[in-house]
Amino acid sequence: QEVELEERLVELDLRNDSDVPDVPPASDSTPEILKAALSGLSARWKNWWIRGILSLAMISGFFLIIYLGSFMLMLLVLSIQVKCYHEIITIGYRVYHSYDLPWFRSLSWYFLLCVNYFFYGETVADYFATFVQRREQLQFLIRYHRFISFALYLAGFCIFVLSLVKKHYRLQFYMFAWTHVTLLITVTQSHLVIQNLFEGMIWFLVPISSVICNDITAYIFGFFFGRTPLIKLSPKKTWEGFIGGFFSTVIFGFVFSYFLAQHQYFVCPVEYNSETNRFVTECEASELFQMKKYPVPPVLQPVLGWDMVSLYPFQMHSIALSTFASLIGPFGGFFASGFKRAFKIKDFADTIPGHGGIMDRFDCQYLMATFVHVYITSFIRGPNPSKLLKQLLILQPEQQLSVYKTLKSHLVEKGILQPSLRG
Amino acid sequence: NLQESESENKLDGETASDSESKSEFGGSAPVPTSDDTPEVLNRALSNLSSRWKNWWVRGILTLAMITFFFIIIYLGPLVLMTIVMCVQIKCFHEIITIGYNVYHSYDLPWFRTLSWYFLLCVNYFFYGETVTDYFFTLVQREEPLRILSKYHRFISFALYLTGFCMFVLSLVKKHYRLQFYMFGWTHVTLLIVVTQSHLIIHNLFEGMIWFIVPISCVICNDIMAYMFGFFFGRTPLIKLSPKKTWEGFIGGFFATVVFGLLLSYIMSGYRCFTCPVEFNNDTNSFTVDCEPSELFQLQEYNIPLVLQSVVGWKTLRMYPFQIHSIALSTFASLIGPFGGFFASGFKRAFKIKDFANTIPGHGGIMDRFDCQYLMATFVNVYIASFIRGPNPSKLIQQFLTLRPDQQLHIFNTLKAHLVDKGMLGSLEEA
Numbered sequence: 001q002e003v004e005l006e007e008r009l010v011e012l013d014l015r016n017d018s019d020v021p022d023v024p025p026a027s028d029s030t031p032e033i034l035k036a037a038l039s040g041l042s043a044r045w046k047n048w049w050i051r052g053i054l055s056l057a058m059i060s061g062f063f064l065i066i067y068l069g070s071f072m073l074m075l076l077v078l079s080i081q082v083k084c085y086h087e088i089i090t091i092g093y094r095v096y097h098s099y100d101l102p103w104f105r106s107l108s109w110y111f112l113l114c115v116n117y118f119f120y121g122e123t124v125a126d127y128f129a130t131f132v133q134r135r136e137q138l139q140f141l142i143r144y145h146r147f148i149s150f151a152l153y154l155a156g157f158c159i160f161v162l163s164l165v166k167k168h169y170r171l172q173f174y175m176f177a178w179t180h181v182t183l184l185i186t187v188t189q190s191h192l193v194i195q196n197l198f199e200g201m202i203w204f205l206v207p208i209s210s211v212i213c214n215d216i217t218a219y220i221f222g223f224f225f226g227r228t229p230l231i232k233l234s235p236k237k238t239w240e241g242f243i244g245g246f247f248s249t250v251i252f253g254f255v256f257s258y259f260l261a262q263h264q265y266f267v268c269p270v271e272y273n274s275e276t277n278r279f280v281t282e283c284e285a286s287e288l289f290q291m292k293k294y295p296v297p298p299v300l301q302p303v304l305g306w307d308m309v310s311l312y313p314f315q316m317h318s319i320a321l322s323t324f325a326s327l328i329g330p331f332g333g334f335f336a337s338g339f340k341r342a343f344k345i346k347d348f349a350d351t352i353p354g355h356g357g358i359m360d361r362f363d364c365q366y367l368m369a370t371f372v373h374v375y376i377t378s379f380i381r382g383p384n385p386s387k388l389l390k391q392l393l394i395l396q397p398e399q400q401l402s403v404y405k406t407l408k409s410h411l412v413e414k415g416i417l418q419p420s421l422r423g
Numbered sequence: 424n425l426q427e428s429e430s431e432n433k434l435d436g437e438t439a440s441d442s443e444s445k446s447e448f449g450g451s452a453p454v455p456t457s458d459d460t461p462e463v464l465n466r467a468l469s470n471l472s473s474r475w476k477n478w479w480v481r482g483i484l485t486l487a488m489i490t491f492f493f494i495i496i497y498l499g500p501l502v503l504m505t506i507v508m509c510v511q512i513k514c515f516h517e518i519i520t521i522g523y524n525v526y527h528s529y530d531l532p533w534f535r536t537l538s539w540y541f542l543l544c545v546n547y548f549f550y551g552e553t554v555t556d557y558f559f560t561l562v563q564r565e566e567p568l569r570i571l572s573k574y575h576r577f578i579s580f581a582l583y584l585t586g587f588c589m590f591v592l593s594l595v596k597k598h599y600r601l602q603f604y605m606f607g608w609t610h611v612t613l614l615i616v617v618t619q620s621h622l623i624i625h626n627l628f629e630g631m632i633w634f635i636v637p638i639s640c641v642i643c644n645d646i647m648a649y650m651f652g653f654f655f656g657r658t659p660l661i662k663l664s665p666k667k668t669w670e671g672f673i674g675g676f677f678a679t680v681v682f683g684l685l686l687s688y689i690m691s692g693y694r695c696f697t698c699p700v701e702f703n704n705d706t707n708s709f710t711v712d713c714e715p716s717e718l719f720q721l722q723e724y725n726i727p728l729v730l731q732s733v734v735g736w737k738t739l740r741m742y743p744f745q746i747h748s749i750a751l752s753t754f755a756s757l758i759g760p761f762g763g764f765f766a767s768g769f770k771r772a773f774k775i776k777d778f779a780n781t782i783p784g785h786g787g788i789m790d791r792f793d794c795q796y797l798m799a800t801f802v803n804v805y806i807a808s809f810i811r812g813p814n815p816s817k818l819i820q821q822f823l824t825l826r827p828d829q830q831l832h833i834f835n836t837l838k839a840h841l842v843d844k845g846m847l848g849s850l851e852e853a
Binding site for chain 1: 574576577580584587588590591592594596599600602603607608610611614661662663758761764765768769771772773797800801804805807808809818819821822823825827830831833834836837838840841844846847
């Protein structure tokens with residue numbers, strides 16, 4: 001019997017999609033209150049109302065957390081990461097009927113822990129440098145995080161190898177690969193989101209809002225004007241919705257950035273103040289967030305009636321971000337749609353009534369987060385000064401001396417340092 | 424009831440095709456292994472029985488590979504880098520081909536092109552991250568290289584996204600699952616093969632000894648474990664690889680540690696092995712010339728009292744690197760084999776005998792390198808954690824992109840630190 005099951009599952013790979021059995025549908029988790037309130041309406045309107053109410057609830061929740069500050073946001077990002085990971089892994093179990101593979105559930109969570117530890121050591125620990133310096137054990141854990149996380153990962157790897165069971169080799173390798181690809185997608189990108197957050201909350205808010213706005217406006221434009229289908233994968237999407245959503249999102253991003261750029265709370269890099277043990281966002285606003293006058297191109301002058309416009313340079317960047325959110329972000333959604341069709345599931349999970357799982361809401365966000373991070377490191381941010389200083393202090397004394405001389409000659413050349421003064 | 428009988432009917436109706444595909448699977452391996460042995464060897468060994476012939480073929484090819492290894496070491500870092508790249512590409516090709524064979528997906532639209540395209544993007548990304556630091560001055564001089572290097576993250580991400588969008592657009596109705604499988608397969612392969620080959624190149628630039636000693640330890644462990652197993656092998660080690668024995672494992676461990684100590688002793692004496700590889704932009708070639716670091720200077724160590732009576736000396740002169748080599752050889756003997764077991768499990772899971780048939784008697788390139796990959800990552804993590812400090816030229820490069828007030832702050836902190844250490848003293852204009 002076992003052999004038959006294994007062989008059957010193995011041969012599932014060779015057959016056409018149409019022969020693959022459906023995964024059992026998710027249960028309905030709509031709260032009773034909503035159901036009672038909407039019991040009078042027809043099924044279609046009921047669904048529309050549930051989606052609408054839940055959308056508003058999620059957006060309110062989002063604003064609340066922003067108000068509560070950076071630390072809560074970090075926790076939120078982490079919780080979403082864990083939930084998305086859980087959803088995708090559970091799909092893997094359901095697809096392969098592999099819920100009972102020896103060790104596998106523990107190993108998946110264990111690998112999640114290792115990779116998170118590795119990433120926290122690489123990035124977040126730098127921001128908490130002063131906090132870490134004071135505690136001996138933390139210092140050790142951070143300084144050697146690469147080695148420790150690699151050793152932990154290896155232990156998991158060896159346990160996987162030792163857990164290989166004769167009749168289930170293929171399934172176990174599938175789940176191993178599934179776990180790793182999921183880690184690659186969810187964990188790396190959630191850490192990129194946190195890094196964007198530390199750059200300044202505006203780099204976290206504007207991209208996410210642009211994706212949400214594009215979702216909503218593309219739906220609305222599609223609802224009212226939709227005629228030409230966009231892609232076979234998602235039959236409900238239309239070209240009219242796509243293009244309408246694009247223009248609205250760019251305008252939204254532009255306007256939203258204008259409002260956010262005025263407040264230090266959103267614009268300053270998040271820093272950890274070890275005296276007050278809190279996150280502070282206070283700084284001298286960088287050039288990006290200082291108003292500049294831009295000449296309006298002659299083409300638009302008669303339309304707008306001005307010849308100069310005061311804008312924040314960040315708003316130019318927001319155009320790039322919103323463009324990406326509208327044009328490329330949807331491909332993340334198409335990828336997820338294709339994935340769901342490939343494995344014959346309707347939604348990733350049933351966490352949010354009317355919407356599906358957390359992953360259903362975040363499928364477009366992931367590409368966005370990576371893009372924003374790459375954008376920031378390529379065009380905006382210089383290296384982190386405290387990290388640079390830390391590395392300089394680890395160098396060998398002779399190296400430090402030669403670096404010192406090079407830096408000095410550079411600073412003198414640029415006129416930042418006066419050669420006659422003694423430093 | 425109805426559902427049960429439906430599924431039963433499905434099974435019955437497909438019994439014929441099941442047994443067909445079963446025989447296809449069980450009978451011949453998807454990757455047929457043709458005999459690649461050169462004619463010359465075949466004739467020379469024609470009188471021996473097939474068992475000895477196999478032994479001789481393996482032996483001769485092993486010697487050939489080791490000789491080849493020595494030759495390319497002699498030829499220098501650039502050739503080594505090229506060889507590492509070629510090995511990477513061949514391993515990627517082997518694993519992807521297995522995927523095609525397993526899923527009969529050779530004809531999926533766009534897939535072959537996309538796999539190679541992703542390989543290119545990821546390589547470009549990694550070259551931009553690491554290797555260009557070493558070629559910093561060369562890159563700064565040539566204008567197109569400078570842009571390609573400075574914005575490599577953005578460009579490689581944009582290229583990757585193009586491939587991603589092409590994949591999404593190429594999804595075909597009946598083949599979604601297969602296409603996602605191949606996409607996942609490609610990415611896991613990239614993760615394994617490309618990242619680790621770049622870690623190897625990173626290790627190489629740290630000093631050729633960090634490249635040669637780990638690889639030699641893995642090879643030595645392979646050979647020693649085989650010999651100990653051949654002569655003394657009795658207790659099987661693990662179900663996955665029935666030919667491995669505990670005697671071979673433990674004998675190989677001790678032999679490899681001793682081998683590592685000796686090899687490190689010999690190599691630490693030569694600058695060409697211990698110095699970091701640097702690119703000299705005046706001569707446009709690689710140079711390995713430096714003041715040997717503390718690791719490669721002989722030091723007196725006190726022998727623990729326990730061993731003094733055995734060995735007869737009180738102190739021993741060793742290179743500190745030899746102590747590190749013990750860690751490296753231990754890893755190569757104890758954990759390295761798990762890479763081999765993983766590959767064995769993989770081959771059994773997909774019912775293939777070897778990854779490919781590139782090397783007669785041995786299988787594919789991946790068969791030879793399955794233990795090396797874990798080793799390369801370990802060496803890189805080891806160096807980054809315990810040995811190497813940050814790269815000074817990279818730090819200067821980063822410094823130059825900071826704002827003036829940040830630069831001044833760092834400069835003053837560094838100055839205060841150096842004065843503290845007595846390196847600058849009262850002479851400000853050092």
